[in-house]
Amino acid sequence: MTTNIRRFRVALIPGDGIGSEVIPAAIQVLEAAGKRFGVSFEWKEFPWSCAHYARHGRMMPEDGIAQVRGFDAILLGAVGWPGVPDHVSLWGLLIPLRRELRQYVNLRPTRLLPGIRTPLADRTAKDIDFVIVRENNEGEYSSIGGRAYGGTDDEFVIQESVFTRKGVDRVQRYAFELARKRRGHVTSATKSNGIAVTMPYWDERFAANAARYPDVKTAQFHIDILAAHFVQKPDIFDVVVASNLFGDILSDLGAAIAGSIGLAPAGNINPEKEYPSMFEPVHGSAPDIAGQGIANPIAMIATGAMMIEHLGCPEAAAAINAAIERVLREGKVRTRDLGGRASTAEMTSAVEGAL
Numbered sequence: 585m586t587t588n589i590r591r592f593r594v595a596l597i598p599g600d601g602i603g604s605e606v607i608p609a610a611i612q613v614l615e616a617a618g619k620r621f622g623v624s625f626e627w628k629e630f631p632w633s634c635a636h637y638a639r640h641g642r643m644m645p646e647d648g649i650a651q652v653r654g655f656d657a658i659l660l661g662a663v664g665w666p667g668v669p670d671h672v673s674l675w676g677l678l679i680p681l682r683r684e685l686r687q688y689v690n691l692r693p694t695r696l697l698p699g700i701r702t703p704l705a706d707r708t709a710k711d712i713d714f715v716i717v718r719e720n721n722e723g724e725y726s727s728i729g730g731r732a733y734g735g736t737d738d739e740f741v742i743q744e745s746v747f748t749r750k751g752v753d754r755v756q757r758y759a760f761e762l763a764r765k766r767r768g769h770v771t772s773a774t775k776s777n778g779i780a781v782t783m784p785y786w787d788e789r790f791a792a793n794a795a796r797y798p799d800v801k802t803a804q805f806h807i808d809i810l811a812a813h814f815v816q817k818p819d820i821f822d823v824v825v826a827s828n829l830f831g832d833i834l835s836d837l838g839a840a841i842a843g844s845i846g847l848a849p850a851g852n853i854n855p856e857k858e859y860p861s862m863f864e865p866v867h868g869s870a871p872d873i874a875g876q877g878i879a880n881p882i883a884m885i886a887t888g889a890m891m892i893e894h895l896g897c898p899e900a901a902a903a904i905n906a907a908i909e910r911v912l913r914e915g916k917v918r919t920r921d922l923g924g925r926a927s928t929a930e931m932t933s934a935v936e937g938a939l
Contacts, residue, residue, distance in 0.1 A: 589622050592895055595655040595860070596629040600673075601869025602879035603633075603661020609881035609932040610659065610888035613904060616936045621900040623892065628655070634665035634673055643676030649684045657891050658862035661884065662869035675727070683721050685859035687852035688751065689758050690718035690831060691890070692866060694838035694848070698913035700922070702843050704815060712842055714821035715766070717759040718831025720852055722751045723782075725828045747782045747827070752789045758855055759825035760797040766822055770794070772804045773826035773834065786827060811837060839866050846880030846921045849887035851894065863891040877927050880919040882908055885935055907938035 596611075598604040611627065618624060630652065632644040643663075645651070652658055658681070664673050681687070696702050696712035704712075729743035756772075763770045772790045776783035787804065794802050803820075805813060807830050813820065814837050826834055839848035848866035865883035873879055886908060893901035911917055917934040918924025926934075 591624045592656040593626045595652040595658045598661040599663040600633045600665040601874035606881045606884035607661040610884045613885045614888045617900040634668040655860045660864040664869045686854045688721040689853040690720040692716040692835040692850045696842050700843035711819040717825045719755040719828050722746045723828030745782050756793045759823050763800050763823040769801045769822035771824045773830045775807045844921050847882050851890045863887045907935050910938045
């Protein structure tokens with residue numbers, strides 16, 4: 585064991601529903617990996633959630649972003665609960681954090697893990713292994729717009745999409761750099777045949793950025809056929825780069841073909857590390873199973889592995905991922921979403937034991 589202890593301060597936002605059940609699972613495994621690889625964590629919890637909104641009328645305090653700005657990373661469980669509209673919870677917490685902390689890359693690995701069955705016929709782990717790079721700060725998720733003549737037959741609503749050269753270039757170049765570390769291929773998601781201004785611009789910038797990476801092969805598909813290819817030909821993908829909306833949709837589809845949304849990690853990345861990145865699983869707060877202790881903690885644990893890899897501890901991250909794979913391959917411990925009866929705690933203990 586190394587004597588050079590690396591120490592990190594991590595802000596915890598358990599959030600809503602199963603978030604408060606899977607965050608402790610990730611901490612348990614991260615602490616175990618830390619002891620093995622010389623990593624120490626200082627955890628601080630922030631109770632920002634829909635319950636916080638119910639009490640205070642806002643998802644987080646006015647100075648919430650300032651409170652977490654100085655941490656090395658943020659680990660988030662899940663946000664959303666019945667009774668609080670999703671746009672309120674999203675725009676009150678996640679989007680301000682992503683934008684103010686310049687987390688302009690949403691990174692979502694899509695991989696069929698050993699021992700997991702995909703709903704796709706005759707596909708194995710070698711066929712499904714790609715990464716979705718989603719633009720995370722602008723695009724279709726804009727607050728620019730409004731409505732007029734409410735309640736009348738003339739009522740109308742407008743919402744603008746915002747694509748900047750800086751925003752498009754930086755996420756596309758991140759995708760190309762990532763592809764260089766993987767299999768050297770980037771696919772761009774577009775819809776320039778129907779969305780006549782922003783998507784042709786996205787295509788133009790993709791061509792310009794591709795010219796900077798002559799060693800990386802490229803492909804480009806309209807989002808509708810691209811979604812079909814995810815199902816029919818997942819093996820052709822390595823790195824997929826997409827705008828905010830398209831990347832959001834493709835990410836859930838990717839998690840589905842990889843067997844379970846309960847296995848899918850994600851990160852909101854500030855590549856320059858000028859601000860803390862925020863790591864959250866793809867799954868939501870799952871009100872239907874919250875409080876029962878049966879949520880699959882794998883996505884949250886794998887998200888923790890993404891976090892420590894980002895922080896510069898690839899050996900510890902690899903060990904956690906290897907432990908997850910071992911448990912899933914053996915198949916002795918399975919949560920309900922994977923066809924078993926194991927509890928959150930039992931699955932967590934199994935992964936910790938596999939370390």
